[in-house]
Amino acid sequence: MSNLDIDLLVKDILAQSAQAGISLTPQRAHGAGFESVDAAISAAKHAFIDFNASPMSVRKAIIDGLRVALADDIPEMAEKAWRETGMGNVSDKVLKNKAALENTPGTEDLATQALTGDGGLTLFEYSPYGVIGAIAPSTNPTETIINNAISMIAAGNSVIFSPHPGAKDVSIWLINKVEQIIFDVCGIRNLVVSVSTPSFDSTKEMMVHPDIPLLVVTGGPGIVNMAMKTGKKVIGAGAGNPPVIVDESADIEKAAKDIISGASFDYNLPCIAEKAVLVVESVAQPLLKAFDANGACWVQDPVEVARLRQLVINEKGEANKSLVGKSPASILEAAGIDFNGSPKLVVVEVGADDPLMLVEQLMPLLPVAVASSFDDALSAALRVEGGNLHTAIMHSKNIDNLNRAARVMRTSIFVKNAPSFAGIGVGAEGFTTFTIATPTGEGTTSARSFARLRRCVLSEAFNIR
Numbered sequence: 001m002s003n004l005d006i007d008l009l010v011k012d013i014l015a016q017s018a019q020a021g022i023s024l025t026p027q028r029a030h031g032a033g034f035e036s037v038d039a040a041i042s043a044a045k046h047a048f049i050d051f052n053a054s055p056m057s058v059r060k061a062i063i064d065g066l067r068v069a070l071a072d073d074i075p076e077m078a079e080k081a082w083r084e085t086g087m088g089n090v091s092d093k094v095l096k097n098k099a100a101l102e103n104t105p106g107t108e109d110l111a112t113q114a115l116t117g118d119g120g121l122t123l124f125e126y127s128p129y130g131v132i133g134a135i136a137p138s139t140n141p142t143e144t145i146i147n148n149a150i151s152m153i154a155a156g157n158s159v160i161f162s163p164h165p166g167a168k169d170v171s172i173w174l175i176n177k178v179e180q181i182i183f184d185v186c187g188i189r190n191l192v193v194s195v196s197t198p199s200f201d202s203t204k205e206m207m208v209h210p211d212i213p214l215l216v217v218t219g220g221p222g223i224v225n226m227a228m229k230t231g232k233k234v235i236g237a238g239a240g241n242p243p244v245i246v247d248e249s250a251d252i253e254k255a256a257k258d259i260i261s262g263a264s265f266d267y268n269l270p271c272i273a274e275k276a277v278l279v280v281e282s283v284a285q286p287l288l289k290a291f292d293a294n295g296a297c298w299v300q301d302p303v304e305v306a307r308l309r310q311l312v313i314n315e316k317g318e319a320n321k322s323l324v325g326k327s328p329a330s331i332l333e334a335a336g337i338d339f340n341g342s343p344k345l346v347v348v349e350v351g352a353d354d355p356l357m358l359v360e361q362l363m364p365l366l367p368v369a370v371a372s373s374f375d376d377a378l379s380a381a382l383r384v385e386g387g388n389l390h391t392a393i394m395h396s397k398n399i400d401n402l403n404r405a406a407r408v409m410r411t412s413i414f415v416k417n418a419p420s421f422a423g424i425g426v427g428a429e430g431f432t433t434f435t436i437a438t439p440t441g442e443g444t445t446s447a448r449s450f451a452r453l454r455r456c457v458l459s460e461a462f463n464i465r
């Protein structure tokens with residue numbers, strides 16, 4: 001039978017089936033086109049089998065391909081994320097996505113360790129898990145997908161994403177793009193998948209699916225705790241409330257500028273962004289004045305501060321979700337406070353145990369508390385951080401104080417004399433990540449965090465020293 005005969009036969013069968021109301025059209029879903037979690041995971045599992053049989057050069061080619069092919073899409077991506085979520089701002093989202101695309105490590109992160117001796121050669125190698133279930137937040141939806149996709153593919157895995165329902169359109173658009181780029185590079189379909197209508201239910205279904213050996217959860221405490229209860233291996237990147245300590249030795253002008261840069265970045269959406277300041281008494285007024293002089297709006301009237309508190313913290317003691325990631329101007333307007341121009345940040349002075357200090361707000365409203373000494377500031381910073389072991393920042397020229405705070409805070413990221421985003425490789429050394437695994441301890445994750453460490457032993461050979 002010729003190819004033409006086969007085509008005619010297939011057309012005939014399809015026509016007869018259509019007449020009988022039966023659809024025989026093959027299901028060719030890929031990327032974020034799956035109707036069910038099960039189908040998406042099954043496709044990613046098949047993709048993993050092909051990928052696992054491919055050489056390392058394929059992984060490298062995929063990552064190079066993503067870095068080039070997604071570069072021009074970043075402005076559109078940032079705009080889409082901002083429109084859909086209504087949070088943050090486009091120009092900072094461009095910077096965040098660029099950092100994720102350009103500065104997430106690839107296969108070079110999987111450094112092999114080798115031991116040789118009279119007993120032979122032993123290798124320690126980073127190997128893939130299989131299909132990873134990755135949950136992304138609404139605050140960095142596309143950044144997390146880019147960052148996780150590069151890291152997880154570099155480590156040889158396939159991945160099913162559970163995008164945040166509040167950012168599902170931009171996430172699905174991006175997952176489809178990423179999947180297509182990967183297919184164009186290596187001919188493997190479905191290394192990156194998602195269901196077409198992500199929901200809280202589909203996230204739950206994905207979390208308990210037997211073919212998912214590893215969950216990587218970037219989000220608030222609710223979803224991280226839920227993942228921990230599945231009994232699976234979890235890399236949990238949870239909430240933070242990063243305090244900034246400013247002691248008497250700090251360069252106050254620089255500290256004010258750095259804190260404004262970090263705390264106003266994407267309207268304070270990053271989990272690492274400065275959320276509360278503890279300043280030693282002798283430099284408190286100079287710091288507050290420097291905030292005001294460098295573009296922040298310092299609200300001093302106690303009645304207005306009380307109005308801001310009431311607006312931002314709800315009766316359950318949680319942040320008012322409708323103001324998360326809104327501009328300083330919208331927060332001031334909502335509180336009925338007059339202001340000039342377009343402030344970069346709103347600053348208020350409060351007590352160290354004020355709810356504004358202790359609650360993760362994710363808004364460009366920065367509370368500042370005055371401490372009587374460095375010791376006092378450090379113990380208040382510990383309370384503000386709340387045991388999240390996430391991020392802390394300090395401005396000081398006193399090595400002893402810096403050293404003590406770095407040890408005592410025990411955070412996954414500790415930034416000295418720079419804006420918080422220096423901690424994810426923006427304006428400082430180090431790679432970028434948008435999944436900072438705090439409760440589970442992996443810290444700033446990269447490809448090796450998403451790999452199993454395996455030991456490969458050859459006895460009595462290949463010690464060639």
Ligand code: NAD
Nearest residue numbers: 137138139164200203219220223237238239240271435436
């Ligand atoms: P979120 O917790 O609302 O959502 C995260 C993910 O969990 C989403 O994909 C969502 O679909 C899912 N989810 C949430 N509740 C669920 C439920 N009941 N059932 C099933 N799925 C559920 O997070 P968000 O508000 O988008 O993100 C902000 C939080 O994430 C902040 O607390 C922030 O600090 C944290 N965060 C942490 C990191 C980090 O690297 N540590 C990075 C970004 C954000």
